[in-house]
Amino acid sequence: MGITSELxxxxxxxxxxxxxxxxEAGELTIGTTKPEFEGDYTLVLFSFVxxxxxxxxxxxxxxxxxxxARFPFITAFNVIKGFLNLTISDTYWINFLDRNFSNxxxxxxxxxxQMVVVEYSSPNTNKPLHLGHxxxxxxxWSVAELLKVSGHNVVxxxxxxxxxxxxxxxxxxxxxxxxxxxPDSTGIKGDHFVGDYYxxxxxxxxxxxxxxxxxxxxxxxxxxxxxxxxxxxxxxVSRYYELSTTGKNEAAEKILDQLKEIARNNxxxxxxxxxMLLDWEAGKPAxxxxxxxxxxxxxxxxxxxxxKIGSDFDQNYFESETYILGKxxxxxxxxxxxxxxxxxxxxxxxxxxxxxxxKIVLRKDGTSVYITQDLGLADIKFQxxxxxxxxxxxxxxxxxxxxxxxxILQKLGKPYANGINHLSYGLVELPSxxxxxxxxxxxxADELIEELKNVARQKTEELGKVKDFNPGELNELxxxxxxxxxxxxxxxxxxxxxxxxxxxxxIDFHGFxxxxxxxxxxxxxxxxxxxxEANYSTDKKAGSLFPKEKELIVLLEQYGSVIRQAVADFNxxxxxxxxxxxxxxxxxxxxxxxxxxxxxxxxxxxxLNLCLLTANVIASGMGLLGIRVPQRM
RNA sequence: GGCCCGGUAGCUCAGUUGAAUAGAGCAACUGCCUUCUAAGCAGUAGGUCAUUGGUUUGAAUCCAAUCCGGGUCACCA
Numbered sequence: 259m260g261i262t263s264e265l266x267x268x269x270x271x272x273x274x275x276x277x278x279x280x281x282e283a284g285e286l287t288i289g290t291t292k293p294e295f296e297g298d299y300t301l302v303l304f305s306f307v308x309x310x311x312x313x314x315x316x317x318x319x320x321x322x323x324x325x326x327a328r329f330p331f332i333t334a335f336n337v338i339k340g341f342l343n344l345t346i347s348d349t350y351w352i353n354f355l356d357r358n359f360s361n362x363x364x365x366x367x368x369x370x371x372q373m374v375v376v377e378y379s380s381p382n383t384n385k386p387l388h389l390g391h392x393x394x395x396x397x398x399w400s401v402a403e404l405l406k407v408s409g410h411n412v413v414x415x416x417x418x419x420x421x422x423x424x425x426x427x428x429x430x431x432x433x434x435x436x437x438x439x440x441p442d443s444t445g446i447k448g449d450h451f452v453g454d455y456y457x458x459x460x461x462x463x464x465x466x467x468x469x470x471x472x473x474x475x476x477x478x479x480x481x482x483x484x485x486x487x488x489x490x491x492x493x494x495v496s497r498y499y500e501l502s503t504t505g506k507n508e509a510a511e512k513i514l515d516q517l518k519e520i521a522r523n524n525x526x527x528x529x530x531x532x533x534m535l536l537d538w539e540a541g542k543p544a545x546x547x548x549x550x551x552x553x554x555x556x557x558x559x560x561x562x563x564x565x566k567i568g569s570d571f572d573q574n575y576f577e578s579e580t581y582i583l584g585k586x587x588x589x590x591x592x593x594x595x596x597x598x599x600x601x602x603x604x605x606x607x608x609x610x611x612x613x614x615x616x617k618i619v620l621r622k623d624g625t626s627v628y629i630t631q632d633l634g635l636a637d638i639k640f641q642x643x644x645x646x647x648x649x650x651x652x653x654x655x656x657x658x659x660x661x662x663x664x665x666i667l668q669k670l671g672k673p674y675a676n677g678i679n680h681l682s683y684g685l686v687e688l689p690s691x692x693x694x695x696x697x698x699x700x701x702x703a704d705e706l707i708e709e710l711k712n713v714a715r716q717k718t719e720e721l722g723k724v725k726d727f728n729p730g731e732l733n734e735l736x737x738x739x740x741x742x743x744x745x746x747x748x749x750x751x752x753x754x755x756x757x758x759x760x761x762x763x764x765i766d767f768h769g770f771x772x773x774x775x776x777x778x779x780x781x782x783x784x785x786x787x788x789x790x791e792a793n794y795s796t797d798k799k800a801g802s803l804f805p806k807e808k809e810l811i812v813l814l815e816q817y818g819s820v821i822r823q824a825v826a827d828f829n830x831x832x833x834x835x836x837x838x839x840x841x842x843x844x845x846x847x848x849x850x851x852x853x854x855x856x857x858x859x860x861x862x863x864x865x866l867n868l869c870l871l872t873a874n875v876i877a878s879g880m881g882l883l884g885i886r887v888p889q890r891m
Numbered sequence: 892g893g894c895c896c897g898g899u900a901g902c903u904c905a906g907u908u909g910a911a912u913a914g915a916g917c918a919a920c921u922g923c924c925u926u927c928u929a930a931g932c933a934g935u936a937g938g939u940c941a942u943u944g945g946u947u948u949g950a951a952u953c954c955a956a957u958c959c960g961g962g963u964c965a966c967c968a
């Protein structure tokens with residue numbers, strides 16, 4: 259189970275027999291001993307002082323003596339201030355290493371029959387994936403793997419946002435500007451190809467809107483095609499002039515924004531796009547065919563990128579199929595009084611008692627809104643998988659939405675509501691702030707990976723350690739390093755926090771990075787290959803450990819508890835940090851102790867086992883982050 | 892404005908449910924490759940943990956207030 263919980267058991271036993279007091283495991287604070295003190299693990303004594311009415315020194319000595327007398331694996335103790343430092347015997351650690359060095363399942367937990375659905379990625383089909391999507395993909399994939407390794411059954415799902423006004427913009431743009439061009443005819447990757455037409459659409463709307471705005475400000479509103487807009491615009495324009503002539507520029511700006519919005523909605527291009535959406539909903543064959551064709555291009559592009567970054571899904575849901583869902587929920591909610599209908603026919607839920615607002619669940623025209631669709635999808639997922647937990651990997655912009663989703667399902671008395679969890683992650687920002695598609699400040703996923711591959715190639719050629727690799731092997735290595743650098747860079751930071759990506763400084767290959775860990779692994783493999791060539795083997799067992807050897811084993815022993823913590827918190831960064839610490843520790847050990855030329859056979863054997871277990875834990879841990887480790891680099 | 896999240900070294904980030912002198916990497920400086928891969932190791936320097944007050948044997952961590960930054964409160968998804 260892990261040395262820490264074992265120690266807690268032992269200490270709990272000592273406390274009971276010494277003082278007749280029961281303590282819960284949570285009441286015992288145990289951590290690794292700071293390097294400047296003697297010992298391996300440390301118990302904090304302050305919390306016992308009040309209950310036991312003795313000084314920490316006395317308590318520490320009494321517990322220490324009791325433990326040393328009862329457990330041969332605890333060989334020594336010392337009490338400094340309020341801390342009891344315990345030394346675990348070398349034999350304990352050597353035995354641990356013996357038991358696990360060749361255990362290929364080290365760190366894995368047995369199955370627990372829990373079903374977990376993880377929804378992640380969920381892109382729009384009108385533009386290629388960018389850095390923000392990557393964080394989502396890496397997190398979702400890694401959390402799913404962490405759940406698997408800790409014994410859960412996992413289904414990875416994705417919702418493709420494949421319909422809506424944004425998709426129609428790309429379609430309309432393609433019709434007007436493409437002249438029949440396709441990804442094949444141009445050689446452009448499908449998702450980028452469609453994304454380019456989306457950008458063209460936005461630019462067209464912007465240009466047309468600018469003209470309309472100009473004309474509105476000149477007092478000419480005939481370009482607006484309905485009276486309501488004309489009146490609204492006229493009022494806003496006069497207010498705008500009023501504010502700007504009296505120097506209230508900030509308020510005037512806000513009015514101008516509203517006018518811009520009206521102008522956008524009145525452009526010919528936008529009107530056409532709206533009509534297209536209506537035609538799509540009516541099932542007009544030509545529009546549907548175009549829609550399918552263009553989405554097909556995007557999927558081809560996505561699949562290529564997914565393959566490159568290692569994302570995979572057991573089940574795809576399509577918004578074009580789910581957007582009508584959830585209406586039966588509304589009926590059900592109205593009947594049970596959880597929802598109510600307003601005069602205009604729209605349906606709502608009142609969440610003010612929970613400190614939230616009223617939330618609409620059905621439009622007055624009877625169509626579903628976002629939250630309604632999600633209610634329906636949650637239900638479909640449950641029917642399909644009978645999940646114990648359903649995890650949504652979604653950016654923290656949607657914290658409120660997810661809170662509402664769970665709350666509504668709870669109010670409707672759905673048994674699966676409590677299993678809904680939001681893995682909320684912060685946005686990836688540039689030093690200049692948020693990435694914006696409209697402003698072209700988005701870091702494209704494919705381009706970024708290509709750049710990193712180039713850096714990997716350059717660096718590898720410089721070092722010249724794999725000159726015998728063939729082109730295929732080299733390409734695979736560059737992929738491994740580039741994706742490793744990128745994934746580690748993103749996964750090493752706490753998902754909840756927003757992170758800043760600086761494209762100038764780009765992603766490093768030294769220090770606290772993926773390539774450093776990959777290189778450490780390659781370095782270990784190199785030793786292990788040498789040992790294999792030498793056909794080395796012995797039955798001799800070492801009897802004692804050097805500090806660097808012991809520290810490494812102590813760290814290796816913690817792998818399982820790190821995984822448990824990472825799963826419990828849905829937080830792969832704990833694992834990333836751990837693997838880095840382990841690599842760092844190994845390199846320190848490496849610099850101090852030779853393996854193949856060790857001072858004795860038993861030391862050589864011990865260190866080879868240490869190398870093997872370290873390599874296995876690095877490979878397995880990196881695997882859980884979705885990062886491959888090379889044999890050589 | 893209501894609600895939510897954040898503020899730790901020049902920069903990017905750690906800091907489990909409060910515990911010993913707040914840690915890494917990058918950038919700067921010093922050593923170390925005829926010995927298992929130097930994408931490394933060892934070391935130096937760098938901090939008013941946003942501010943103020945409180946709780947506690949003990950606070951970066953908990954509480955309150957203030958300041959700064961972000962998100963959200965759509966018949967968009």
